[in-house]
Amino acid sequence: MKFVKMHGLGNDFVFLEDKNGADKDFSQLAIKMCAPHTGIGADGIIVIVPSDKADVRMRIINADGSEAEMCGNGIRCFAKYVYDNGIIDKKEFAVETLAGIMKPKVTVGDDGKVSLVTINMGKPFTDRAQIPMEGPSGPVIDEPIDIDGKTYKITSLLMGVPHTMTYVKDVDAVDLHELGPKFETYKAFPRKTNMNFVQVIDDHTIKVHTWERGAGATLACGTGSCACAVGSFLNGFTGRSVDVQLYLGTLHIEYNEQDGNVYMTGPAAVTFTGDWLEA
Numbered sequence: 099m100k101f102v103k104m105h106g107l108g109n110d111f112v113f114l115e116d117k118n119g120a121d122k123d124f125s126q127l128a129i130k131m132c133a134p135h136t137g138i139g140a141d142g143i144i145v146i147v148p149s150d151k152a153d154v155r156m157r158i159i160n161a162d163g164s165e166a167e168m169c170g171n172g173i174r175c176f177a178k179y180v181y182d183n184g185i186i187d188k189k190e191f192a193v194e195t196l197a198g199i200m201k202p203k204v205t206v207g208d209d210g211k212v213s214l215v216t217i218n219m220g221k222p223f224t225d226r227a228q229i230p231m232e233g234p235s236g237p238v239i240d241e242p243i244d245i246d247g248k249t250y251k252i253t254s255l256l257m258g259v260p261h262t263m264t265y266v267k268d269v270d271a272v273d274l275h276e277l278g279p280k281f282e283t284y285k286a287f288p289r290k291t292n293m294n295f296v297q298v299i300d301d302h303t304i305k306v307h308t309w310e311r312g313a314g315a316t317l318a319c320g321t322g323s324c325a326c327a328v329g330s331f332l333n334g335f336t337g338r339s340v341d342v343q344l345y346l347g348t349l350h351i352e353y354n355e356q357d358g359n360v361y362m363t364g365p366a367a368v369t370f371t372g373d374w375l376e377a
């Protein structure tokens with residue numbers, strides 16, 4: 099089985115094409131392929147399948163085998179893959195995901211390959227039931243919760259997938275492996291949550307470290323960067339145009355005032371191709 103390995107600022111994926119992959123269960127394959135020592139090693143696998151609703155469809159399966167609705171870094175890589183490989187021959191197109199239709203726009207370099215991708219990620223959903231999170235309806239902004247006897251103020255929203263953030267003075271001092279799983283599985287989130295620790299640098303810059311639902315600590319999270327940009331605006335910490343600093347680089351996020359959509363711009367890279375031999 100041929101595969102391509104790609105990453106978006108270090109959030110890495112194994113890409114597969116499967117014309118018959120619309121309803122297949124890829125969970126065991128994802129677990130095996132994502133294993134760091136016995137597999138390829140990745141945060142998830144992404145399967146390219148045909149769509150009857152959009153130009154093409156993206157399925158993202160996390161390293162633990164769970165299928166996610168959307169993936170921000172993954173869809174930038176996806177856009178580069180389908181354009182560079184001639185599956186799509188236009189610079190703006192529509193991708194079906196479990197979170198709805200997403201709209202990539204690619205910038206092509208002198209070598210004819212995609213060098214930068216902007217995704218219209220759609221609108222964030224801020225009502226508690228939409229996240230989903232248990233409790234009375236309304237937005238979850240700067241709300242106290244208790245974890246292991248310590249109070250954290252959280253902001254939560256749905257940006258294709260559930261995201262929660264808490265603001266800290268220094269993200270580098272946060273022990274992601276210790277705290278991340280406690281937020282991910284916090285009792286009020288019936289579908290779990292991705293967890294972001296956010297440091298505000300200034301009114302247009304934040305620094306984010308993410309613990310991902312189903313994948314653990316990752317080097318970057320695209321939907322998380324979008325969620326944190328929206329959350330920082332809603333908390334009054336930043337404007338609508340935000341640079342999100344991640345371990346390996348920066349994503350630019352625009353929470354557009356006119357149409358209410360979130361636009362994410364950043365890179366995508368191919369690292370290697372291979373042949374998966376295990377059945």
Ligand SMILES: N[C@@H](CCC[C@H](N)C(=O)O)C(=O)O
Binds near residue numbers: 167260321
């Ligand atoms: N890395 C992603 C998010 C992938 C899905 C996530 N693990 C989940 O289950 O919600 C991104 O870049 O957005």
